[in-house]
Amino acid sequence: HFLIPTSYKGKFKRQPREFPTAYDLEIAKSEKEPLHVVATKAFHSPHDELSSVSVGDQFLVHHSQITEVLCEGIKKVVNVLACEKILKKSNEAALLPLYMEGGFVEVIHDKKQYQISELCAQFCLPFNVKVSVRDLFIEEDI
Numbered sequence: 852h853f854l855i856p857t858s859y860k861g862k863f864k865r866q867p868r869e870f871p872t873a874y875d876l877e878i879a880k881s882e883k884e885p886l887h888v889v890a891t892k893a894f895h896s897p898h899d900e901l902s903s904v905s906v907g908d909q910f911l912v913h914h915s916q917i918t919e920v921l922c923e924g925i926k927k928v929v930n931v932l933a934c935e936k937i938l939k940k941s942n943e944a945a946l947l948p949l950y951m952e953g954g955f956v957e958v959i960h961d962k963k964q965y966q967i968s969e970l971c972a973q974f975c976l977p978f979n980v981k982v983s984v985r986d987l988f989i990e991e992d993i
Contacts, residue, residue, distance in 0.1 A: 862964040866959070866980055869956050871954060872951060888958060889908070890908040892952075899920075900946065901946050902947055904953055930949040932947045964983050
């Protein structure tokens with residue numbers, strides 16, 4: 852992690868973030884831009900009411916909610932993340948338990964180069980970036 856001064860005049864490209872759990876997706880989602888992720892680890896749900904995940908499945912993350920599941924004949928309340936699973940011709944609703952240990956990588960849809968002030972204004976912190984054009988007024992660039 853690096854601290855970058857807002858006076859830095861270089862340009863950055865956004866880089867995909869990695870998320871180890873569904874809870875991390877909940878924390879990272881924002882109102883500014885939909886969070887689109889690809890699963891990098893499979894998860895088999897023990898409950899019919901919740902979604903299983905295969906490597907390569909793609910999701911748009913929406914919001915957290917609670918839902919009931921049957922566990923050995925007893926109803927239990929579970930915190931879940933409501934998502935859309937992206938299919939070839941359509942999307943389907945998916946509920947991922949927040950406790951789910953999986954793996955997800957963000958899909959970045961733009962190739963735009965941003966100044967640090969633009970990144971801070973348009974996206975929620977934290978985010979991953981790569982210097983694409985260095986600041987020529989600084990001798991030792993970051």
